[in-house]
Amino acid sequence: MAHIAWLGKKSPFCGNVTYGLTTTHALQERGHRISFIHFDTPAGQLGRQPIAVAASGGDDRTRRKRQGGRPGPAAGAARWRGATDGPGLDLADREVALPYLVKSQVYTIPSPGAQRELRESLERLRPDLVHASLTLSPLDFRLPDLCQQLKLPLVATFHPAFDAGLRNLTAGTQQLTYQLYAPSLARFDRVIVFSELQADVLLRLGVQADRLAVIPNGVDTATWRPAAGPPSAELAALQQRFRGRRVFLYMGRIATEKNVEALLRAWRLVRPAGCVLVIVGDGPLRSSLQGNGEEGDVVWWGYEPDLATRVALQQLAEVFLLPSLVEGLSLALLEAMASGTACVATDAGADGEVLEGGAGIVISTQGVTTQLRTLLPVLHDQPVLTAELGRRARERALERYTLENNLKALEELYAELVGSRTLAA
Template sequence: MVNWQDRLNPQGGGAEAHLHEVFGRLAERGHEVDLLCSGFQGAPPRDRLDGIDVFRAGGRHTFPLHARRAFRRLIEPRGPEVIVEDLNKVPLFTPRWSERPVVGLVHHLFGLTAFREASPPVAAATWLLERPIPRVFRGLPLIAVSESTRDDLVRRGLDAERIEVIPNGVDTTVYRPDPGVPRFEQPTLLYLGRLKRYKGVEFGIRAVRRLRDRGLAVRFLIGGRGDDRSRLESIAAAEGVADAVEFLGFVSDERKVELYRRAWVHLLTSPKEGWGITVIEAAACGTPSVASDAPGLRESVRHDDTGLLVPHAEVGALTDTLERVMGDADLRARLGAAATEFAAGFSWDAAASRTERILARAVGSARSAGERG
């Protein structure tokens, strides 16, 4: 596996959760799994997590400069049978590194969305670095976590026949409703994830101010870490709702489940997601989501069934929708029950099994080609 981060990285998010849930299960099944990723302050260069041997090289911003050399020095001698590149952030173009078979794993690519969410230099770099992906990965097997991601890859010129959609899973033995855990007494919104500008958390903050203007004493719990926290805190202060917006910082797994169960509504207002793991986790706990009507989220939220979708970045529409769902207990109960049933259909074990079959086919095809050669 080649991915920018592992699950212990403070900047880790859904891609890292997916990586460890799926490939940790493959390690449990007896496969040897190596992960090459970036390091972070205080992290050892070598680690073992979830049965995965982790090799860290460089840092968050220097990983692309170190990755290829680290692969040749640390991973290639171990004789990997297949390379899986998790295509997120800056592509590393692993098919150019080795003659071993490569499988691409794609959550979502930014494309032109980057220009709406990042500074022009960063957005331009992201857009340019994604441009060669179709050429480098054409003809190779690809895993997409949603139909939206697959459709995006096809529009970019990749073969639909080579792309298999494997949705993220959820551990319903952990994420499940608990009638013994009451909802918060005060109407409460919840966001859990990285605090990055492109996640659109600010729209929830602005909606809170409008809801309070309408007389609804709502609060907004924001869990997670990231470099956008100070900006979001400034927005909350400027909107006059600093007392209603609470930044929780790092949230443990146990606390996360409790928050999902106690919140009235889960909120995810980003312009694009590969799938939306937190949406399914909240759903499994019986909490509906209000989310942007955006790629990926259109699949993890079934509008007016398991949650509600709103036009991205339209704070007025978001406010109206939140007022509707927060003020209607019967609606929340209906959405929450349907969300729990929907989430039960997604399994990390099934995702791991399907991934295992794709990797086996890639290895088998490479062996057959070698024998013919």
């Protein structure tokens, strides 16, 4: 079993956070040791030291106790004891906090001392491998040199959304992100991407093929599954709340690239009878899109931290709608598919690839409102169609996008890199 130093995010909530927490928790359950390194100390609290808690698989709402003052050398030694002793890790070695100036769902700006603290952490932990779930941070570009100096294999998961067709301004902006990162990514031992389309984008930008590993996102299909038998308490409550109405669902960030505005325009033009659009998530555009007036057939749910409730929402929904202008590989889409929900998504990023061949309905990123205006009445009038699409979506998720398959591929990659380092030594 490997000791993996995972550099990623625990907040604020986004796909990167879900990916990191889900993956590290599952790796721990398979016997690996995980040290989760993340930005968790605001600049205004640099004089405080967090008392670490069990990290991987933790909840963003976990409250961490803090104590004033800087610990002396003895306290520092105690914090790191157990990093390499015995089969497991002390609590403080499972989670390491780095200081930051700014942290958002999209990017992170570290404090000036973050690089030094990261280096000291890695020197003391002495992991077998570093896996960076890249956070769009200046620190990302320094990782190859740092790990090379410490003789540690370095893996990156590259998350930024994309649209290979460059059909809109948002896609062009994301392409600039890929161009900025490509020279640095070429220096990682491996770069994990979620689809062949994403790999092609990086290949065109000069990242060597032998550096890329296509490992699609995966979801726990035992958790995300169609409702069976008596409903859970969460599902029963939702069924009571929306009794007599069919639920169409959006789940994700409320931001420009997600194009929720186009979905709302189409919904307000069609207003399918007996249906409700439930929008789960939060983001910078929520207040402007929601407005001041209440709409009986549009429910602004907000951010939902409870996993059981999110599962119940997917199980209740008849149709999942994802109108994004750019994407990577949407975890919310995979969760909807695994839940047996009929899915409609744009061909941004890898989402079209996921649904191709009848596992869902794929629309273009251009003219989303017009396409949805045509589709919504069809989905309303054809419940047999939505049921069949949901069955095919579940089948596709089981075939290609399970967490089990994702973990096996990760473990094979880790074994290759750690084995290579052992042989070289």
